[in-house]
Amino acid sequence: MKKIAIAAAALMMGSMSASAADLAARPYTKAPVAPIAVYNWGGFYIGGHVGGAWTNQEWVNTANTTLFGDLGPGEGFRQRGTGIFGGGHMGYNWQASNFVFGLEGTISGLDNHGSVLNTVFGAGLDDRFSWRADWMATVTGRAGIAVNNNLFYVKGGYAGVNNRLAVSDTVPANVGSGSQTQWHNGWTVGAGWEYGITANWIVGLEYDYSAFETKRYQLAGTALGTYAFDAKPKDIQSAVVRLSYKFGGPVVAKY
Secondary structure: OOHHHHHHHHHHHHHHHHHHHHHOOOOOOOOOOOEEOOOOOOOEEEEEEEEEEEEEEEEEEEEEEOOOOOOOOOOOOEEEEEEEEEEEEEEEEEEEEEEEEEEEEEEEEEEEEEEEEEEOOOOOOOOOHHHEEEEEEEEEEEEEEEEEEEEEEEEEEEEEEEEEEEEEEOOOOOOOOEEEEEEEEEEEEEEEEEEEOOEEEEEEEEEEEEEEEEEEEOOOOOOOOOEEEEEEEEEEEEEEEEEEOOOOOOEEOOO
């Protein structure tokens, strides 16, 4: 009986040791990490923008052989006009990590205009000049940093604007009038912020500065002689609110 009791006790001790070893060897499993949704800025988009613009227009006479013209070479004016600015845009973005690069084209209408009655140069003091910058186009590159649904970017590239300059003298004895419309090439730079409301709809704010080349305008009209000016929209500044629709582009899971 004594030997049987000793054997039973040894068997129980061995079973308890094996159970303890099994408990110590059980592996630890880490809870899975939930993926983080990251906004995807890549893809094609279209949209519209509206805001305001400021134009600095200048014109300087280079030749006057007419009877009605008041200004002579070196004489001229500069004037600022403000108005509504709005139109459409389209582009494509590429995204690499938090960096976003893109190309964008815009067409915008603007209502920047003004007029000046000459009370400074000439004996007649009756030349009335008028000008208008009425639509503008740009093709630019964009580069930015994405912070999930926020995109902070800069842009730069080509800008062109349609510009008109006219003069009218209706006071006898010498009367005349003339006008000319020309396209001015130039450049533009800007900066903006966009926010992805959903995977497809994007709102934003943008400021742009554009400058343009000088061109020669002939304003003699049907009168004898030449009434020539070097003129340009010296610069156009605009600030707009943007709304864009991005095709495709679901959010991306990042672990």
